[in-house]
Structures are given as structure tokens and as C-alpha cells.
Amino acid sequence: xxxLEILNPVARTVxxxxxxxxxxxxxxxxxxxxxxxxxAGGDSALDRTEALLREKFAGTKFRxxxxxxxxxxxxxxxxxxxxxxxxxxxxxxxxxD
Amino acid sequence: MVELxxxxxxxxxxxxxxxxxxxxxSAASFGLAGLPLAVVPLPFTNQTPADIHGMAERAFDQxxxxxxxxxEAPKAVxxxxxxxxxxxxxxxxxxxxxxxxxxxxxxxxxxxxxxxxPTERAVGALLRSTRRGPGDVIATLEPGFGIATVEKLAIxxxxxxxxxEHLPLLIAAVRCxxxxxxxxxxxxxxxxxxxxxxxxxxxxxxxxxxxxxxCALGPGAPSASNTVLGRAVxxxxxxxxxxxxxxxxxxxxxxxxxxxxxxxxxxAESPWEPYHVTRGFAPDASTITVxxxxxxxxxxxxxxxxxxxxxxxxxxxANNVAQVGTGLWLIGRRADPRxxxxxxxxxxxxxxxxxxxxxxxxxxxxxxxxxxxxxxxRLPFRTxxxxxEPKAMEVAHPELAWLADHxxxxxxxxxxxxxxxxxxxxxAAGRGAYFYGAGEPVTMPVED
Numbered sequence: 001x002x003x004l005e006i007l008n009p010v011a012r013t014v015x016x017x018x019x020x021x022x023x024x025x026x027x028x029x030x031x032x033x034x035x036x037x038x039x040a041g042g043d044s045a046l047d048r049t050e051a052l053l054r055e056k057f058a059g060t061k062f063r064x065x066x067x068x069x070x071x072x073x074x075x076x077x078x079x080x081x082x083x084x085x086x087x088x089x090x091x092x093x094x095x096x097d
Numbered sequence: 098m099v100e101l102x103x104x105x106x107x108x109x110x111x112x113x114x115x116x117x118x119x120x121x122x123s124a125a126s127f128g129l130a131g132l133p134l135a136v137v138p139l140p141f142t143n144q145t146p147a148d149i150h151g152m153a154e155r156a157f158d159q160x161x162x163x164x165x166x167x168x169e170a171p172k173a174v175x176x177x178x179x180x181x182x183x184x185x186x187x188x189x190x191x192x193x194x195x196x197x198x199x200x201x202x203x204x205x206x207x208x209x210x211x212x213x214x215p216t217e218r219a220v221g222a223l224l225r226s227t228r229r230g231p232g233d234v235i236a237t238l239e240p241g242f243g244i245a246t247v248e249k250l251a252i253x254x255x256x257x258x259x260x261x262e263h264l265p266l267l268i269a270a271v272r273c274x275x276x277x278x279x280x281x282x283x284x285x286x287x288x289x290x291x292x293x294x295x296x297x298x299x300x301x302x303x304x305x306x307x308x309x310x311x312c313a314l315g316p317g318a319p320s321a322s323n324t325v326l327g328r329a330v331x332x333x334x335x336x337x338x339x340x341x342x343x344x345x346x347x348x349x350x351x352x353x354x355x356x357x358x359x360x361x362x363x364x365a366e367s368p369w370e371p372y373h374v375t376r377g378f379a380p381d382a383s384t385i386t387v388x389x390x391x392x393x394x395x396x397x398x399x400x401x402x403x404x405x406x407x408x409x410x411x412x413x414x415a416n417n418v419a420q421v422g423t424g425l426w427l428i429g430r431r432a433d434p435r436x437x438x439x440x441x442x443x444x445x446x447x448x449x450x451x452x453x454x455x456x457x458x459x460x461x462x463x464x465x466x467x468x469x470x471x472x473x474x475r476l477p478f479r480t481x482x483x484x485x486e487p488k489a490m491e492v493a494h495p496e497l498a499w500l501a502d503h504x505x506x507x508x509x510x511x512x513x514x515x516x517x518x519x520x521x522x523x524x525a526a527g528r529g530a531y532f533y534g535a536g537e538p539v540t541m542p543v544e545d
Contacts, residue, residue: 004193011243011337016128020168021107038489041141048153069432077434085104
């Protein structure tokens with residue numbers, strides 16, 4: 001019998017914690033941000049989502065966004081996030097491929 | 098989206114099934130493991146509008162729920178085991194080693210090749226090669242925000258087959274990876290095959306027997322030092338940066354370049370100042386440069402005897418619109434929104450010594466090659482825009498909208514001439530290499 005003892009290669013990580021936002025009681029009358037990261041096809045998904053939300057929830061309003069920096073994918077800066085947060089009640093995004 | 102949640106705005110993300118694990122892991126690394134998703138079966142890319150609309154319709158209930166139902170408690174996230182020592186028993190040491198290999202593969206900690214066991218004695222030998230202490234933190238490495246202590250780097254270096262001479266080089270490489278401008282989060286997690294090309298300059302590379310000549314990129318005994326250092330960078334990205342395939346590395350096809358891609362510049366046979374001098378370092382400094390690259394194309398030319406002719410041949414390698422970086426400047430710059438860094442898309446050329454001499458004899462240096470290549474490497478706008486999102490170009494360069502009316506106009510494949518990085522590598526005979534790059538190279542000094 002033999003034993004091989006080695007050192008663990010996996011690094012510990014810095015942990016972050018963000019409290020999720022409170023959800024909306026209803027989508028009726030809400031202003032919804034539609035965030036597209038500019039990857040192909042995401043705009044079509046948001047088009048259809050907007051149409052469905054309009055159809056099912058009275059008084060919804062919409063604002064379209066993309067990030068102010070980036071290339072294949074456009075990213076949201078802190079300033080973008082501040083602006084969006086000030087203008088809408090909720091956001092539907094296409095950023096996760 | 099996590100930043101919007103932080104600001105009190107509920108969000109929901111469309112996510113293709115294949116990226117669900119990635120999305121959860123990414124959100125968790127930013128502190129919000131339970132970020133709501135609207136899961137669709139396929140990525141929207143390459144789908145027709147009708148198919149995309151269908152997917153959006155079928156995911157609509159998830160959109161509604163994501164914005165209105167309380168977010169569930171964060172899902173459990175894999176954490177590194179707290180046990181800093183691992184033990185494997187077997188009939189003999191070879192058997193125990195086999196069990197270690199099998200376990201590391203199951204855990205995702207291995208690159209697929211057999212690993213050298215990181216015993217305390219082997220790791221200790223590496224730790225004695227740096228003035229830094231084992232607990233010194235070199236960086237926090239994304240995408241997993243892993244704490245890159247000197248000891249963890251040494252452990253992964255041993256696993257790769259490195260000796261003590263490699264640890265200071267690996268430390269410099271990790272500093273390159275962690276530089277904000279590197280935006281490694283994007284390159285590590287992307288669906289594209291981003292491989293870290295590691296270029297070593299200076300006396301410490303020579304002391305570590307890094308090969309710059311024949312078959313510098315391997316395989317073979319002359320490049321053994323190159324191979325293990327490049328491999329250590331990959332294992333460090335995995336086990337320190339937590340870049341794990343299918344979890345936080347979503348590369349759709351992979352690349353053999355990602356196992357190990359490392360060499361030294363052939364400074365002895367270069368007619369020019371060493372590459373690192375062009376990056377602002379002293380000629381006698383030792384440096385590591387890391388440039389993430391997607392792929393490689395040979396620069397073969399046995400016939401040319403003039404710089405102009407060589408550049409025409411080189412330009413044919415650059416003019417490859419199927420390569421993502423080609424003409425990418427038309428739709429913006431790679432950018433990390435947190436650090437507000439931006440990168441131009443660079444490509445690296447390894448010019449072989451014979452070709453370098455042709456340029457030098459005609460009085461050409463890097464700057465002349467860059468300028469000539471910038472003029473020669475162009476494609477018609479209609480070709481360049483084939484695989485790019487036109488709306489992204491409208492946002493990035495509204496002033497260039499007129500190009501649509503001149504589809505045959507040749508457009509440069511990079512943003513400016515400095516986007517071609519040139520080093521001399523290889524042996525006799527007219528064969529170099531062109532690397533299709535991802536963003537900009539980063540260079541760091543090797544510490545004593």
C-alpha cells in the first residue's frame with residue numbers, strides 16, 4: 001500500500017454578494033427596458049417580447065437600450081446602468097447568448 | 098444585469114440552454130447566483146426571425162415570472178474544497194498517481210494530459226526560486242475571482258512539469274492575465290477559441306532554456322521548457338482563475354493552441370531591437386508578453402526577395418474574414434465596462450529570421466512592415482461586413498454609414514498599423530506564422 005499526498009491546486013475565491021431587486025407586483029403600467037447586447041438575433045427576441053407584453057399587460061411602456069462600449073457584444077457601463085435604473089421599472093435582456 | 102439588480106431593478110435574461118450553467122456561474126461570481134433566466138433551446142444567433150419569435154413566445158412565461166416572482170435563494174455554487182492537502186492511496190505510488198489523475202479529471206482540474214503530482218517537496222523547490230512568500234497574492238484572477246497566491250501558482254506549475262526556473266516567468270504571465278486591459282473574463286469565458294500566446298524576451302527566458310528557434314512552438318525536446326510554461330498558464334487559468342470547460346469556458350470547438358502556446362523571441366537572429374523594447378522595456382530586461390489568439394496561419398514564402406513582395410504574401414493571411422477579429426474595428430472595440438479599458442484588435446506575426454533579413458537588408462524595420470501591411474491587408478466593405486451586425490456598426494461608427502454606398506471600397510482589416518505586432522521566431526527557411534489575435538497584448542517584467 002502506498003499513499004500519495006499532494007497540495008490542492010484550486011485557488012480560493014473572492015466572494016461577492018448582491019441582493020436581488022424586489023420583483024414587481026404587476027407588469028401593468030410598468031416601464032420595461034429592453035437591453036440588447038448586439039449579438040445577432042437578440043433584437044428579434046426583444047421585438048416579440050415587447051409585443052407580447054403590450055398585448056397581455058395594459059399600459060406598459062418600453063425603452064430600448066444597448067451598452068455604450070463594446071464590439072461583438074456591447075456592454076453596460078456603470079453610467080449606463082445608472083441611467084437605465086432611473087428610467088425603467090424592470091429590464092429584459094439578451095446578454096447571456 | 099447584476100449591476101441593475103444592485104440598483105433595485107428586477108431583470109430577466111434570455112439564455113440559451115447550453116449557456117445556463119455558464120450564466121448561473123457568471124452571475125454567482127458577481128454575487129447573484131439566483132439571477133432569473135428565460136431559457137430558450139438555442140442561441141438566437143444564426144436563427145431566422147420567425148424561429149426567434151417562436152422561442153421568445155415559448156419563454157414568455159419565464160420572462161413574466163422573472164420580473165414578478167420573488168427570486169429564489171441562490172443556488173449552491175461549487176466551491177474549492179477546503180482541504181489544502183489531498184491524499185490518494187494505491188497498491189503502489191504509480192497506482193496512487195493513477196487515482197490522482199482520474200480524480201482530477203472528474204473534478205475538471207486537469208487539461209487531459211497526465212499531471213506531475215504537486216507534492217510538498219516539488220512545490221517547495223519552486224517556491225525557493227522567488228523572493229516572494231507562498232502566501233503573497235499576485236492577482237485576483239477572473240472569471241472566478243480566484244486568489245492567485247504564489248503557492249497556488251507553484252502547485253499548478255509543478256503539475257504542468259515546470260521547474261524552479263519557470264515560476265518567476267509564470268508569475269509575470271499571471272500579472273499579464275490579470276491586467277484590466279487584458280479583459281480576461283471575456284477571453285476565458287467566450288464561445289471563441291482564445292488561446293494565450295506567451296512570448297518570452299530577455300535573459301531569464303534564455304536561462305530557462307526557452308526555445309526561440311527550430312520548432313519553437315513545439316513539440317519536441319528542444320521546446321520542453323516552452324511546453325511546460327505554456328501549459329502552466331492554462332492550468333493556472335483553470336484552477337486559479339476557475340476557467341472550466343462547460344462551466345466558465347464556453348468555447349464551442351476548442352483549440353489545440355489552448356493546451357500550451359509559448360516560445361521565446363529569437364533575439365540572436367533578429368535584425369531589429371527585441372520585441373519587448375518596442376513595448377517600452379530596456380533591452381536587457383526580461384519580460385513576458387501574453388496575447389490571446391484565435392488561430393494560426395503559416396507565413397510561407399520561399400520565393401520573395403523583396404519586402405514589398407513578402408508583404409503581399411503576408412497580407413493574404415490577414416485577409417480572412419471568417420476570422421472574427423478581421424475588420425472587427427468596424428463594430429467597436431473590445432471593452433471591459435468595469436475598468437473602462439478598450440482594446441484594439443491586434444494580430445501577431447512571427448517573422449522567421451530569413452524573412453526578417455530580407456526586410457532588414459532593404460532598410461525596413463517593424464514600422465515599415467506595419468505600414469505596408471496596413472495598406473495591403475484590405476478587403477471590400479461588402480466582404481468585411483458579411484459576418485458583422487450592421488446595427489453594431491451604426492452604433493460604433495455612425496460616421497462611416499457612407500461605406501454602405503461603396504461596397505467595393507477596400508477597407509483595412511485592423512484599426513491602425515500598430516495593430517500588427519511583430520517578433521522574430523523560428524529557424525532557417527522562409528516560414529513564419531500569423532496569429533489572429535483577440536484584443537491587445539500585455540507585457541510584464543519578470544521579477545528577480
